[in-house]
Amino acid sequence: MAGRKSVLSNPTKNVSLLTSLLQQFRLTWLLMQDGKVPVWVKALIPLSIIYVLSPIDLLPDVILGLGQLDDLGIFLLAMTSFIKLCPPDLVEYYRRQLKNEVGSEPQEIVDTTYRMIDEE
Secondary structure, eight states: OOTTOOOOOHHHHHHHHHHHHHHHHHHHHHHHTTSSSHHHHTTHHHHHHHHHHHHHOSOTSTTHHHHHHHHHHHHHHHHHHHHHHHHHHHHHHHHHHHHHHTTSSOOOOOOOOOOOOOOO
């Protein structure tokens, strides 16, 4: 067991996972607000929330940890399915918008030339 590393031993990987999950939530939120996404696709998210709040579960919430884990799994599965069922061009548009919002790339680059005029 000396060769095994703990899951918590790599904080960079944990932050990356958390950042990715946060981006996924934000992308879902933007797509839920867009009128171009069909209503039946949007229904996945509220249905998953109803499942999480419902007393009927695959694994009862009495089993501490496992009960909440299946709720989280169902919600993440619904969110991933929702994004995959949305129009791909719309998903890409919002992904680019979120990427630009972080500041990793400028939103628009203008390539031009200029000339200096001496004032006399």
